Amino acid sequence: MRGVIWAIIATVAAVVIALGVVEVVHRAVRRLGRRSVLLTALTEHSHRPLQMVVTVLAVQVAIQPATAHAAGRPWRQNLLHLLALVLIAATGWLVASLLLVLQDTALTRFRIDTPDNREARRIRTQIVMLRRVTVAVVAIIALGVMLMTFPSVRAIGTTVLASAGVIGAVAALAAQSVLGNVVAGVQLAFSGAVRIDDVVVVEGEWGRIEELTLSYVVVHIWDDRRLILPTSYFTTKPFQNWTRTQSAVLGTAEFDVDWSVPVQDLREEMRRMVEGTDLWDGRVCVLQVTDAVKGTVRLRALVSAADSGKLWDLRCMVREHMIAWVRENRPTALPRTRAELADSRVTRPWRWEHSRIADGVGTNGNVPDDARVFGGSEDGEARSEAFVGPEEPVDAGSRR
Structure with missing residues (x-):
């Protein structure tokens, strides 16, 4: 009985001293870390696991000499084994928290709430993926070490290692889809094909990458729905x-209009409209005739914006404004179906409305810049160079 009382007193004293030391260190680090992101993260993430590790270690140190008189007793061996298991788990928790501290510190250096955040989003995606991988690896290693403390499991482990090839093949076949998603998640994180906050079009849906894990990707669709897809x-x-x-x-x-539409007037009106809105980034403003069949002319307005959200609003604004302008200023250019009943001697049953500038031709006789996608401006010239073909035709005989 005296030995049991002494063991309890020693254990309580060890716990109190351990908690006191950890609390003093915690307060000191928190005071020093008011201006340090690393120390602040340490106080937030590592305080509890450090308490657990130090407390279990103190109890283990106090129990061993206090129960020395019961050496060889089963209850003492089981108690020490239990403390060892708890210490291994607490140590894994502490190591994982330290890794999270380092990763959180790295995340604060790469902000994604800035206009030019492509590189920051790439690094942030990689760090988030590494965060999940490291936590999983630490948990698996800690569990393996805990299992290896059992003699029976240690013997089984030797047999498992001897047949690791067969077991690995069976596991790979059984978890092919799961492992494929994990490998795909790591590939996405480090290839840069997809990053957090990227704007994508998937399965006909336009949205933003909201979450990227080892097994699935969450796409935040523009109407606040979520599309969840496997990483593979x-x-x-x-x-x-x-x-x-x-x-x-x-x-x-x-939009489709009648053949009598004054295209150059529409170009000038569209240019005036986009220059008056902050949605346009000033790069591209082009109006072209892309088709002319079945009694209508198809016009395509090509505009640019700083991001996809502004582009959507700008496209809707251009479409609405141009329709209203044609309706109010050129009603004869509205789409129509003609059926002419006239004397054969009449050569002009309807009159063409000429624009102030000949359609498609500028004042100097050249095609205006806002009628050209490839060329005519600095941005257009760069686009033209990107899509240029070979300077000389390839000989048909050489291809054979």
Whole structure:
């Protein structure tokens, strides 16, 4: 009885001393870390696991000499074994928290709430993926070490290692889809094909990458729905990434009008309209005739914006404004179906309305800049160079 009382007193004293030391260290680090992101993260993430590790270690140190008189007793061996298991688990918790502290510190250096955040989003995606991988690895290692403290499991482990090839093959076949998603998640994190906050078009839906894990990707669709896809989808199927290299994008607005439409007047009106809105980034403003069949002319307005959200609003604004302008200023250019009943001697049953500038031709006889997608401006010239073909035709015989 005296030995039991002494063991209890020693254990309580060890716990009190351990908690006191940890609390003093915690307060000192928190005071020093008011201006340090690293120390602040340490006080937030590592305080509880450090308490657990120090407390269990203190109890273990106090129990061993206090129960020395009961050496060889089963209850003492079981108690010490239990403390060892708890210490291993607490140590794994502490190691995982320290890794999270380092990763959180790295995340604070890469802000994604800035206009040009492509590189920051790439690094942030990699850090988030590493965060999940490291926590999983630490948990698996800690569990393995805990199991290896059992003699029976240690013997089984030797047999498992001897047949690791067969077991690995069976496990790979059984968890092929799961492992495929995990590998795809790591590939996405480090290839840069998809990053957090990227704007993508997947399965006909336009949205933003909200979450990227080892097994699935969450796409926040523009109407606040969530599309959840396995990570292997983005490595096996095509999709559109509108912010792969930059957030600035081009968009179109198409509408059909009558053949009598004064195209150059519409170009000038569209230019005036986009220059008066802050949605336009000043790069591209082009109006072209892309089709002319079955009694109508198809016009395509090509505009640019700094990001996909502004582009959507700008496209809708251009479409609405141009329709209203044609209706109010050129009602004869509205789409119509003609049926002419006239004397054969009449050569002009209807009169063409000429624009102030000949359609498609500027004052100097050249095609105006706002009628050209490839060329005519600095941005257009760069686009033309990107899509230029070979300077000389390839010999048909050489291809054979």
